[in-house]
Amino acid sequence: xVAILAALLSARPLHAQGNYEIQVYGAxxxxxxxxxxxxxxxxTPDGQKHQIDGxxxxxxxLHETLEITQGLTSxxxxxxxxxxSEQNGHGVQWVGDHIxxxxxxxxxxxxxxxxxxxxxxxxQRAVYSPDTWTWEIRPIVDNYQGRWYWAINPAxxxxxxxPDVKQGLGFAPGAKLSYDxxxxxxxxxxYYADYGRLGSFDSxxxxxxxxxxxxxxxxxxxxxxxxxxGIGPTAGTDHWIxxxxxxxxxxxxxxxxxx
Amino acid sequence: MLKLxxxxxxxxxxxxxxxxxxxxxYSIDIAxxxxxxxxxxxxxxxxxxRQVPGPLLRFKEGRPVTIEVRNQTNNSEVVHCHGLFLxxxxxxxMEEGTPLIPAGGHARYTFTPSPSGFRWYHTxxxxxxxxxKGQYTxxxxxxxxxxxxxxxxxxxxxxxALHDWDGELASSGDGAMDPVYSVxxxxxxxxxxxxxxxxxxxxxxxxxxLNSSPSEVHWIAFSGHQFQVIALDGNPVPRPQAVSMxxxxxxxxxxxxxxxxxxxxxxxxxxxxxxxxxxxxIAVEYAGSSGKPRWDQPENLLWDYLPFAxxxxxxxxxxxxxxxxxxxxxxxxxxxxxxxxxxxGKSYPDTxxxxxTAGRRYRLLFINxxxxxxxxxxxxxxxxxxxxxxxPEIQGILKDTILVDAGTRVEVEFTANDPGxxxxxxxxxxxxxTGFMMLFRYA
Numbered sequence: 001x002v003a004i005l006a007a008l009l010s011a012r013p014l015h016a017q018g019n020y021e022i023q024v025y026g027a028x029x030x031x032x033x034x035x036x037x038x039x040x041x042x043x044t045p046d047g048q049k050h051q052i053d054g055x056x057x058x059x060x061x062l063h064e065t066l067e068i069t070q071g072l073t074s075x076x077x078x079x080x081x082x083x084x085s086e087q088n089g090h091g092v093q094w095v096g097d098h099i100x101x102x103x104x105x106x107x108x109x110x111x112x113x114x115x116x117x118x119x120x121x122x123x124q125r126a127v128y129s130p131d132t133w134t135w136e137i138r139p140i141v142d143n144y145q146g147r148w149y150w151a152i153n154p155a156x157x158x159x160x161x162x163p164d165v166k167q168g169l170g171f172a173p174g175a176k177l178s179y180d181x182x183x184x185x186x187x188x189x190x191y192y193a194d195y196g197r198l199g200s201f202d203s204x205x206x207x208x209x210x211x212x213x214x215x216x217x218x219x220x221x222x223x224x225x226x227x228x229x230g231i232g233p234t235a236g237t238d239h240w241i242x243x244x245x246x247x248x249x250x251x252x253x254x255x256x257x258x259x
Numbered sequence: 260m261l262k263l264x265x266x267x268x269x270x271x272x273x274x275x276x277x278x279x280x281x282x283x284x285y286s287i288d289i290a291x292x293x294x295x296x297x298x299x300x301x302x303x304x305x306x307x308x309r310q311v312p313g314p315l316l317r318f319k320e321g322r323p324v325t326i327e328v329r330n331q332t333n334n335s336e337v338v339h340c341h342g343l344f345l346x347x348x349x350x351x352x353m354e355e356g357t358p359l360i361p362a363g364g365h366a367r368y369t370f371t372p373s374p375s376g377f378r379w380y381h382t383x384x385x386x387x388x389x390x391x392k393g394q395y396t397x398x399x400x401x402x403x404x405x406x407x408x409x410x411x412x413x414x415x416x417x418x419x420a421l422h423d424w425d426g427e428l429a430s431s432g433d434g435a436m437d438p439v440y441s442v443x444x445x446x447x448x449x450x451x452x453x454x455x456x457x458x459x460x461x462x463x464x465x466x467x468x469l470n471s472s473p474s475e476v477h478w479i480a481f482s483g484h485q486f487q488v489i490a491l492d493g494n495p496v497p498r499p500q501a502v503s504m505x506x507x508x509x510x511x512x513x514x515x516x517x518x519x520x521x522x523x524x525x526x527x528x529x530x531x532x533x534x535x536x537x538x539x540x541i542a543v544e545y546a547g548s549s550g551k552p553r554w555d556q557p558e559n560l561l562w563d564y565l566p567f568a569x570x571x572x573x574x575x576x577x578x579x580x581x582x583x584x585x586x587x588x589x590x591x592x593x594x595x596x597x598x599x600x601x602x603x604g605k606s607y608p609d610t611x612x613x614x615x616t617a618g619r620r621y622r623l624l625f626i627n628x629x630x631x632x633x634x635x636x637x638x639x640x641x642x643x644x645x646x647x648x649x650x651p652e653i654q655g656i657l658k659d660t661i662l663v664d665a666g667t668r669v670e671v672e673f674t675a676n677d678p679g680x681x682x683x684x685x686x687x688x689x690x691x692x693t694g695f696m697m698l699f700r701y702a
Contacts, residue, residue, distance in 0.1 A: 108441050110427055144436070144595020180593045183434045218594075221432060257560045258531050 019058070020065045020083040020095065022212070022230070022243045024151050024176035024190050027114025027142045029104050030071035030249075038224065038247035040065040047238035053163075056127050058238050062086040063095075075106045079118075085128060096129075098122025104140075113143040121160075131162030136172075147180040149188070156198065169198040172208075178216065186216040190228060194236075208237045222249045283327035283367060285316055287338065287400075289360075289382075290331040294397055294424075296442055297449045297538065302424050305332055305382075306397035311447035312420045312471070313400025316380065318372040320404050325369040328360060334392070335359040339383035340402060341510060341636070342493055342659045344373050347679035350639055352383045354607075354698055355680040374641065375406035376493025377467045377512050386473075387692050388597075390426035390438055394473040394509075394688040397422070397447065401469060404493075413465035413516060417456060419445050421479070421507065421529075421539060423472045428597070433630045435591065435598040438474050438689055442538055443529065449538025450528060455552070456543045462519040470507035473688040476632065476662065477539065478530040478562070479505045482555040483521040488567060490514035494641060496567035497655035504530060506562035508634035508662035510686040519545065526554040564647060569655030573645070576622065576652070580672065583613050584624040587633055587663070587685075587695070599694050600629075600685065606694025612683075615675040615701045625661070625669045633690065636660040637673065638682040646670035660686055675701065 021040045030036045040063070047058035064086065069079040079102065083095035104116030120136040135158045142151035153174040159165045172195070178188025190212040196202030214228030224247030232238050253259065292306035307313025318324050330336045337359050339351030347355035349368045360366045380402050386393030401418045423440035431437040442449065458464055466486070470477050480503060489499045492512050505513050528540025535554075542552040589598035590606075602610050615621065622645065627633055636659060644656040648667040663669045684696040 107427065107429065107439070110425075144430070144593065146596045147593030149595065180591070180595075183591045183594075186594075218434065256558070258556065258558060259533065 019238070019241075020063045020085075021067060021081065022190075022192065022210075022228075022241070023226070023245060024174045024192075025116070025118065025138065025140045025153055026151055027104050027116040027140050029075060029077040029102060029116065030069050031251075032071045032073050033253045034071050034249060034251045036067075036069040036224070036247055036249050038067040038069070038245055040067060040243070040245050042241055042243045044238045044241050046240040053130055054127060055130055056085075056087065056090060060087060069100075076101070076103045078102070079120075081122065083124060083128075093128075094125070096122055096124030096132075113141050116140045126162075129162070131159040131164050133161035134159050149176070149178045149180070149186070151176045157194075167197050171195045171198045171201070176214075178214070184218050186218065188214060190214050190230075192230075202236070205234060206236045207234055208232065209234045210237055210241070212241075212243065223247065224249070281325075283325040285314070285324070286327045286329070287313065288329045288331055289336050289338075289398065292397060294447055295452075296424065296444055296447060297452045300442070300449075302442065304391065304397045304424070307400050311397035311399075311422075312418075312469075313380070313398070315418060316400065316402040318402070318404045320373055320375040320406060321371060323369060323371045325367055327365065327367050329365040330360040330362060333362050335361050335384070336398075337383050338368070338380055338398075339638075340368075340370075340378065340380045342376070342378035342512075342641075343370075343402075343404075344639060344641075344677050345370050346677075347639070347681070350682075351380070352638060352682045354682050354696065355638065372404045374494070375404045376490060376495075377469075377514050378402040378404060378493055379469050379471065379510075379512065381471065385692055386688050388428065390428070390473075393692070394471070395424075395426055395438075399469075399471040401467065403467070412463060414462040415458065416465045416467070418467045419469070419527075419541070420447075421445060421468070421470045421472055421477045422447070423475050423537075426473070430594060433589075433598075434594055435589070436594075436596055440475065440537065443475075443534050444538055445528070445541040448541075450526065450535070450540030450542070452538075453541075455524070456527070456541060457546065458519045458543060459546045460519055460522045464517045464519060466513075466515050466517055468505065468507060468513045468515070470509055470511050472509050474509060474690075475534075476506065476508045476634070477534070478560050479507065479527065480530050480555075480557050481517060481527040481543070482525045482553055483523065484517050484519075484525065486513070486515035486517060488513055488515045491564070491567065491656060492641075492658040492660060494657035497569040498567055500566045502561070502566075504557060504561045506560070506662075508632070508660065508686070510634055510636050510660040511658075511662070522548055524548050524550055524552040526552045528554065530557050530560060532556070564644060564656060565650055565653060567656055568644070568653035573652040573654040576645070576672075577620065580620045580622050582622045582624060584626060585683075585697070586626045587629055589629045589631065597689050597693050598629075598631075600690050601694060602683075602697045607684075607691075607696035607698075610694075610697040612698045612700060615681075615699055617675050617678050617701055620672060620674050622670055622672045625663045625671070627663045627665060627667055627669075630665050631690075632662055632664050633695070634660050634662045634686045636684060636686045639677045639679065640673050640675075640681065642671040642673040644669070645672050 042063040066082040079100040081098040100120040102118035138155040157170040192210040194208040212228040212230035217225040226245040230241040382398035424442040426438040428436040522545040678701040681699040684691045
């Protein structure tokens with residue numbers, strides 16, 4: 001009982017970026033004059049069951065996140081997020097908003113792997129995350145090799161306002177490995193973690209570690225579909241999460257044969 | 260002619276120290292070359308005689324010639340004379356039996372050129388994922404076989420080669436990887452770099468345009484002017500037509516007369532904006548005119564083979580013509596790979612080629628069940644277009660390369676009149692490298 005209580009007290013809510021938008025980024029950016037609209041739906045069947053430091057428990061929370069990404073140039077984009085949460089007893093609540101500019105290495109550089117860099121800043125309400133203002137910088141490297149695809153996102157996070165403001169940079173990597181079964185269906189695993197402060201990682205017990213089994217359905221260039229089930233084996237992690245991403249690409253360019 | 264050329268032919272691959280017996284009519288050195296496509300922009304490539312395109316080879320029909328080829332690269336090479344009726348051992352495809360020229364070695368090709376018209380020569384080697392080999396290089400040049408009677412009076416003759424450079428594999432709309440290019444040129448230079456084409460008002464200019472691109476179809480317009488198309492793939496068309504735009508698939512050629520009747524400075528170039536922006540254009544200046552050349556951007560892509568076909572209803576398919584269906588399909592190899600290509604369900608070298616009987620007429624049914632267009636090329640023979648998508652039977656257009664659009668069917672006929680192994684393949688380098696080839700044999 002004491003051990004359980006200690007685990008509950010030490011458990012930290014996931015950063016808003018991670019728990020509301022569970023995605024390993026690829027290096028490609030949205031093309032100019034086009035927009036990607038994505039709905040991230042994440043449900044926690046087995047998560048934190050107790051309110052800690054005024055933060056709502058994550059158990060049975062349904063997070064719906066609207067992400068709108070506008071292509072700026074052939075190598076840059078900017079994304080906006082609206083985070084919401086729905087839970088018995090709390091109803092549908094607005095959680096916060098983020099903005100995420102991103103640049104990538106242009107094709108003309110002929111790098112052997114895709115490389116991009118995003119930075120994300122935003123606010124989330126204290127009842128959902130004790131750190132209300134956060135910043136993240138996320139290098140992204142990815143590559144296709146035949147039927148295999150891999151991506152790594154060794155993200156660094158910084159709290160600007162909240163209890164962790166003096167903790168410095170936190171290390172929160174993500175990674176993905178998937179295999180193309182056919183042109184329409186890919187499957188693989190995604191890994192998400194928060195190791196804690198850079199240079200002084202939390203103990204494994206307190207780290208957030210999640211592994212998702214995912215599938216990507218490439219039914220059309222206009223649509224993006226990602227579905228996954230994740231397990232969090234450490235005490236600092238929600239134990240089960242179901243996630244889904246439904247994206248629709250909108251092209252604002254006037255159709256022309258000669259472009 | 261065919262028997263004579265067969266007797267006259269010889270191909271010898273020599274070691275680096277061997278000495279040729281007699282001077283050749285032409286010499287081609289294959290060697291690394293820095294191609295300056297634009298100011299302060301060079302592309303490291305391989306070229307013939309350190310120029311792009313290579314030297315113009317001008318032959319007289321029926322008069323034997325000898326070409327000396329020296330390979331100064333680190334890889335084996337072979338030179339294919341495209342569109343000629345050559346014996347397999349000098350046609351320039353190792354699949355047919357032409358010997359490869361080893362690195363540092365040389366070879367002599369002796370043959371009797373035929374048929375007359377605008378042909379070309381190029382490397383016929385494997386590139387795979389290396390987009391700096393094979394047809395991705397500058398190894399291409401014009402080859403013209405003088406006809407006994409020229410198909411039109413002209414004042415000036417100009418050869419133009421369309422090419423794409425600096426390729427890399429990128430995801431394409433069909434989910435597979437395909438080459439994309441950052442530089443596109445005419446005669447090895449981008450628009451605005453190098454000398455313009457200089458013409459005079461009232462001239463009739465004979466343009467020979469070749470698409471030597473490893474994989475891209477190109478649409479060409481000449482602002483202020485029209486093309487009077489007189490030959491396709493070097494073969495005179497039954498009905499020359501004036502058109503505002505040309506479409507050339509890889510390996511296709513168009514010969515056209517342009518009446519220089521609109522003085523000024525103009526651009527001849529790619530209709531699609533992103534390829535024009537990559538450089539595919541050339542300025543044309545009338546005598547006494549200067550300044551920025553004018554480009555009138557077309558808003559549509561216009562091309563049809565049909566108007567060049569013989570007038571009136573075509574003769575029905577003759578009894579005794581043997582039909583050979585060839586079904587083109589792709590096999591998915593991953594979003595990070597190029598598709599594998601199959602003909603009748605198999606990829607080269609496992610493709611099962613037909614056995615031809617000399618003297619017999621054949622109809623090839625190109626059935627493209629893929630989502631890619633394919634410029635298919637038949638070596639050592641000329642075929643006649645007989646049926647295009649959504650058209651009745653036609654006749655009179657003779658070609659060696661035809662673009663079969665995605666999801667369509669094209670029918671051609673040819674007479675088996677040049678015995679020997681004969682290669683059939685898609686002329687997109689990445690397609691032929693991934694299985695899209697078949698070897699026809701004679702009984």
